[in-house]
Structure formats: structure tokens, C-alpha cells
Amino acid sequence: MALANINLNRFAVFVALVRAGSFTAASEQLGMTKAMVSQHIAKLEEELGVTLLVRSTRRMSLTEAGERFHEDCVRVMADAEAAVSRLDERRDTPMGVLRVAAAGDHGPAIVAPALAAFASLHPQVSVELVVSDEIADLIAERFDLSIRIGWLRDSSLRAARLSTFRQCLVASPAYVARRGAPSVPDELAAHDWVSLSVLSSPTRWTFTDGAGVEHTVRTRPVASANSTLAAHAFVVAGLGISVLPDYVVDADLATGRLVPLLDGYRLPDGGVHAVYPGKQTSVKVRAFIDLLRERMSRGRKAIRTPDCPGAG
Template sequence: MAAADVNLNRLAVFVALVRAGSFTAAAGQLGTTKAMVSQHLAKLEEELGVALMVRSTRRMALTDAGERFHEDCARILADADDAITRLGECRDTPMGVLRVTAASDHGTTVVAPALAEFAERYPQVRVELVVTDTVSDLIAERFDLAIRIGWLRDSSLRAARLAAFRECLVASPSYLEKHGTPSVPGDLAAHRWVAVTVLASPTRWTFTDGHGDEHSVQTRVIASANSATVACRFVLEGLGISVLPDYVVDADVAAGRLVALLPGFTLPEGGIHAVYPGRQPPVKVRAFIDLLKERLA
């Protein structure tokens, strides 16, 4: 006889019957009828080929085989309950490895500190951050999620918008002292430009004035970098003007190391998104998205 020949659901009925002490009490606990409990026991004995209980009109008693089998069944059901509990903990509590990819600038300034807080908050999670300025294949490279900046491409991946960021036109005081301060977007064509090459259009920018009118300008590149952080370093050194995200330049603007230009004009806002594969993200991914929203609010 193999385990496959036995209906394992009958084990729970058998254990409930022994614990309840009668067919009537067992039926009440299981939400079924006394006849159904008796039928399950008879079928179980038939499948096992051994009598488990001696029954009379007034009492029932376990056989020797039934006593041994009950101990094993009770242990099996307890193990099953423990397994279900552990599975529930996996479902409800972040654990395991959280593997994240992000652009180098945002990954360093925003995602890394958030992951550090996440690891402190959920000690059962080991965090891993991969910074890259190329778009990673989340499924092939086994990432749980990516933090992407700017405007999302069409994708089969799911995305949660975390926040927005401002694009800031900035220059250093030393550059402005030497080359003058632009007063309208058209002036930028004559200035030295530091381009961020990972952008879709790193040299052409469209500004909107207070009346909603658009002003486009083609810039003259003197230096370029594939990282906003590196481009910011060029600007800080007085090499030229650039458009950089607020999370890269805000501290330098507040400290006076950079000057925000063209205050009467705006550039389109960019989005910060958490992108993940699958329809329903696991609990560790949902928890990290919630934490990022808290920090970016």
C-alpha cells in the first residue's frame, strides 16, 4: 500500500474523532454529519487495510494499530499547521533577498539610503543594489524591482509612481561671473553646455514661460557625461551650464555653490517609478515601495 492510495483528508477526520471522543462531537467540530464521519473512518480503514477503532453503541476505543497511527497522524497535521504558518509569515513579512537596480545618480543619493533603512526595519531581508545607467532586463537578471527616472517606455512590466522631480537649469557663480547670466532660454545657445548623455535629448530643451508659451533652444556642448552626478561636478568646476535633477543639485543650490537660472521659466517634471515584473509584487517589494514613497513624500 502506498500513501497515494490513502485519502489524506481522512487523517484529519480520524484525529478529530479521537480528540472529540465521539462521532457526534466530531461531526459538530468538523461541521458535518455523524454519518459522514463514520463513513470517512470506514473508508480510511478500508484504504489502510487495518482496523483503527473498536466501536459499540455506547463507546469506541482505539486498537493498538489505531493508537500508533493516531500519534503519527497528529504529528503530521501539526507539521502541516506549522508549514502553513511559516508560509503565512513569508506572505505577510518581508524576508529573503531584495535585489534592486537603479540609475547611478539616484541609486547613490536616494535608493541606497532607503535600502539601508529597509534592512534595519526588516532584518530578515538581505538587500542588494546594482547601479547602472542601462535599462536592465528584470526577469533575465533576476531583479525584484528597478527604480527608473524620467519617462517610462512602453513595457509589459508593472510600475508604481513614487514621486516627481524638477529639472533645474544651473551654473556655478564663477561661470556666471566669467560668461554672464542668461535671461531668456534663447541666450543658452551662446553659452557653454554640459550634456548628460543618458537623456533622450541631451542638447535640445524646451522651456515654458509664465504665459504657457514654449521656448526651445539648441545648446552648444563643451563637455558631456553619462551621469548627472559627474555632469554636476563639471558645472561646479565652472565648465558650463546644465539641466540637472533637483535631487542632485538642491544641496549645492542651497549652499550657494550653484545658481538656479531662468526663474520665470519651467521644464517638464520627470517621474520616479518603481518597476517590477508580475501582476502582484511579493510583500518585500510592496514594503520597499511603501518606504520609498514615505521618504520621497
Template sequence: MDGINLNRLAVFVALVRAGSFTAAAAQLGLTKAMVSQHLARLEQELGVTLLVRSTRCMALTEAGAAFHADCARILGEAEAAIERVGENRETPRGTLRLAAPVNYGAAVVAPALAGFLRLHPQVQAELVLDDGISDLIGGRFDLAIRGGPLRDSGLRAVRLAGFRQLLVAAPAYLAARGTPRRPQELAAHDAVVLSVLSSPLRWNFTARDGTQQRVRLTPRAQADSAAAVHAMALAGAGLAVLPDFMVEADLQAGRLKPLLPAQRLPEGSFHAVYPGHAPSAKVRTFIDHLRAGIAPTPRRQSTML
């Protein structure tokens, strides 16, 4: 195989199909001499005679007929493979494997995925919920939904939506420990923190006048899942920083209380990230579908992480 020029296979198949060197040359956009040269070199590389000819006709040898059948099959499979790749680029199909944080995945991604599957019957889905950072390449994921700052990598990112981070605590905890009124009072309180964050204990608070204050929380408990932090905060284990979409119902029902309303924490955002420069149709279409459901107004932007 090292000495075989595979391009000559296509010339050989075209020659047999055309029935003459002149017709094959016209179909391939080559000269008759070039077609003849390709055949001669292919026979030399293979060490067999593929085709015999006279001034009036040409005929395949036994070896040539068998080789032609194999070459035609190989080229047909190659054309079919190229066509399938093109279909994947244009039409959503196949299995969409994606990862997302537990709460955001259950509350936002899963319902959007269900709607996407109704619209695209040729797509199947595998949704993995994990608050850690999934390895897209090693885990064979098509894309992942990630919150917070993005790490530098070779992945592509599309911003989905922003969210506020809120400092909250259960009424039972506040009744027992008091309600903090200023950021510097937080050090005296117990906190339940999300350990997978890059700096789970240190937070920057910004007052309405723009003054910033950096505070270090005192961890009473840590968890690698936002759902667990949320559950412990509801149970009164301590104060916690959680995204607005996770605690909105609790705040309205009074199960959690917002703390330091005059202060703002840094806003977070969710991105869809995927490997490669040209996403498949299923990835591209799902990202558009997800964004349409949660952030219909911003213009789509794709950047390197």
C-alpha cells in the first residue's frame, strides 16, 4: 500500500465506466495521455495487467475485473461516507451527548432538550448531570453547559444567559444566629459553600455607591453539588451563595431570606461549550434552541475560551 497512489483507483474506475480513454479523459478533465499514464503506473505499482487494448477496443483481464469490482465498491463507500458527513452537517441526527450542572440541567436544560427532541425525531439524547467540570473529549460529549468563569482551553463557547448570585439563609438559622447587616459581619456566621468553585470562600460585595469589599466566609459545611448546598441552606445549616434561578421560589415562599440587599455579588453566566471549530447540526441547532428559550434577545456570539 505504501507504493500505491490511491487517486489512480478513481481514474481506473472512470476509464472502465467510460469505455474508452477518450471518453474517460473528457469526464475527468484530463488528457488522453494522462489517463493512459495513470493506468500504466497503477499496473506497475500493482505488478499486474488490469486492462488489455487494441486500436479498436479494450478489455479487462481477470485480475482487472476483480480489482475493478473492489475499487468501485471502495469509491462508492467513500462517496456514501462523504454524503453522510454532509447530512450530519445540515440535518440534526444521531445521539446528542451533553453534560450540565445538576440543578440548572434539571430545571432548564432537560425541559429544553425534551422540546428539541420533539422537533427533531432523528436525534436521541444522553444528558449527564454533574456539578464538576466534565472532560468533553475523554467523556465523548458533544457539548457541555457550564456556569461561572470559563477556563482557558481549545473549546468553543456560546453564551446562553446570565444569572445573579444571592446570599441567602433559612429563617431558622437567622433566628438562632442573627441577621448580618454588613459584609464584615459574615465572618462570624456559618456558611455552606460549593467546593467546586475556584474560590468558594472569598466573595466580592459591591455596594450601591460602587464601593467593593472582599469577604472570606467561614465554612461550616462544603459540598460538590449546588443541590446539596441548597438543601443544607434550607435546613438551616448556614448562609449560602446560590444562583437566583435556584432560590427564587424559596424566597417567594419565605423558606429562604435574602441577605445584604444593598450589596451585589458578581453576576454569573452559563455557556454552551463544545470541541472543534465546526459543530454538527445537532449541536448547533440545540444551542440555538436552548438560547431561544432562555435568552431570546441577545445576539449569538461564539468565541474561544
């Protein structure tokens, strides 16, 4: 006989009937009529091609085949309940591999410590961090989520905003000593610029002054880099001016390794987003997003240097 021809729901009715001891008691436990219970058992016997029960007006008893089949059914039902229980556990408890993509600057500095804390909190999870300044294909590369910096492109993926960051116009003290500091955005066109090539518009910048007036300037690159950390290294070496995120330059501004420029002007804040595929988020992804958002919120409160555009 083919399993496809058997209604497996009737296994549960059969087990409940044997456990209850009568059609009347089984109908009460199952919430169906006595006639329906009887119909299910008759259909099951028809599908199996064997007699499972011997009925009389006063009692019922299992046939030899019925006894063996009942033992098997109890085992099948127990396995099914255990499978559902394991599924519920996975739905409620983070477990498995959490594979995350992040940018080269943000990944090691922010995401890696958060993943370490997450793994300590959830020992049933193993974590994997892939660092790259290229935008990862989450579905093709089987990532659970990606932490993306800046402004999101149109996408079929879902996103959760984690935090914001300030864009800071900075230079090294050596550069300022050699070339001077710009006093208005238009003067940036005459300065040496370090460009970050992964930006959609790496040489065009719009500043807003205290009165809300926008000032757009096109810069002249003397160097270009495809990662924020490489651009940062160029700026620290005194090669030119650039706009870098606050989480990269906060320590430099506090120690004087870099200096802020164009006080009184600001750049728009950027966003930090967790991007993930699928309509339903797994418990491990939701838990990590919550942890990362809370850690980033704490970090911004603890380290907030006002000395760059966008801090007001």
C-alpha cells in the first residue's frame, strides 16, 4: 500500500480512541462526534486493508494487527510531537550558524565585538563574519544579514535601522600646517581631496550652514581608496582632506591626530542598517539585531565628540 493513499490524521484518532477506551470518551477528548470517530476508524481500516478493532455493543478490543499498529502509531505520534517541540525550540531559542556580512571599517570595530558577545549569550549559536566593502548578495552567498553603512539602495530585502553616524570633514595637523584650513565649503575645491570610490558621488558634497542654506562643492581628488580604512590612512598621513564617519575618527579627534574642519557647517547623518532576506526573521537574526542596536546606542552615548560637522 502507498503511504500517499493513507490519511495520517486518522493515526491520531486511532491512538486517542485506544487511550480513551471507548468511542464516546474519544469523541469528547477529540471534540468531534462519536459518529465521526467511528467513520475515521472505518476509513483507516479500509485504507490499511486490515481490521484494527473488534466492536460489540458493550466494548471494543484490538485485534492482533491492531495492537501492533497501535504500538507503531504511538511511536510515530511521539516522534511527531518531538519534531514539533524541536521546531518550537528553534523558533524561540537562537541556534545554528549566524553568518553576517559587514564593511571593512565597521565589521572589525563594531560588528565583531557584538558577535562575540552574542555567541557568549547564546552558546548554541556559532558566528561567522565576512568583511568586505563590496555589497554582498545575501541570498546567493547565504548570509543571514548584512550590516550596511550610509544610504540604502532600492532593494527587495528588508532593513532595520540600527543607528546613525556623523560625517566628519577632517585633515591631519601636518596638512593644515602645509595648506591651511578652508573657511567655507567653496574653498574645498582648491584643496587636495582623498576620495572614497565606493560612494555613489565621491567628489560632490553638500554642506548646510547654521541658517539652513546648502552649499554644494565638487572636490579635486589627489588619491582614491575603495575602503574607509584606506582613505583614513591617507588622511592621517597628511595626503589630503576627506569626509570620514565618526566611529572611525572619534579617537583621532580626541587625541589631535586629526582636526575637524568647517566648524559651523554640517553634513547629513548617515544610517547604519541591518539588511536581511525573507519575509520572516529568524529568532537568531532578531536577537542579534536587538543586541547590536543596544550596543551601538550605548556606544554613541559614551563617545560623542562634537568637533565635526553634523554634531550639532
